[in-house]
Amino acid sequence: MKESSVKVTFAGNPLTLLGNEIKVGDKAPDFVAVGAGLVPVKLSDFAGKTVIIAVYPSIDTNVCAAQNRRFNTEVNQLNDAVVLSVSCDLPFAQSRFCAAEGLVNIKTISDHKDLDFGEKYGFIIKELRLLTRGTVVIDKSGIVRYVEYVPEVTNEPNYEAALAIVKGL
Numbered sequence: 001m002k003e004s005s006v007k008v009t010f011a012g013n014p015l016t017l018l019g020n021e022i023k024v025g026d027k028a029p030d031f032v033a034v035g036a037g038l039v040p041v042k043l044s045d046f047a048g049k050t051v052i053i054a055v056y057p058s059i060d061t062n063v064c065a066a067q068n069r070r071f072n073t074e075v076n077q078l079n080d081a082v083v084l085s086v087s088c089d090l091p092f093a094q095s096r097f098c099a100a101e102g103l104v105n106i107k108t109i110s111d112h113k114d115l116d117f118g119e120k121y122g123f124i125i126k127e128l129r130l131l132t133r134g135t136v137v138i139d140k141s142g143i144v145r146y147v148e149y150v151p152e153v154t155n156e157p158n159y160e161a162a163l164a165i166v167k168g169l
Contacts, residue, residue, distance in 0.1 A: 004122040008132050010153045019122035022147055028138040029120040033109040036095050041109045050081040050169055053136040055123050059089045059097045072103040078166055088112040088130050135162045139169050
């Protein structure tokens with residue numbers, strides 16, 4: 001797997017990202033991850049919708065939890081959009097968190113098995129075998145319209161920038 005040129009840090013320490021760096025204007029590659037009930041979930045399952053992919057390292061951290069809460073709230077105000085919340089957490093942990101928090105508007109999916117999303121979108125942290133934090137917005141035609149690899153993994157993503165793109169589609 002190739003190293004990405006994207007630079008990110010964790011608490012100021014540099015990390016290496018693996019996979020294909022996704023860019024605005026790219027055709028969004030289909031990927032398969034694992035959803036609730038261990039059911040395979042593909043990006044193509046959401047064809048014809050605007051898709052926000054909210055990527056994070058682990059649901060069991062404060063920043064990741066805040067990111068999921070925020071996107072769960074925001075998606076209600078978006079027309080015909082879906083939020084895929086992707087990490088390497090097991091689907092059981094993702095489901096437990098959403099149930100405890102009352103999050104019903106996001107779709108959590110796990111990339112733990114094959115890292116298919118992480119490799120195709122360049123979000124794999126080599127040193128940790130986790131996904132780095134970021135956001136990808138894909139329009140109804142399957143074209144990437146926004147990408148953020150959050151430079152410091154301990155920071156939240158730029159919600160306003162991603163949501164502005166979605167609202168403009």
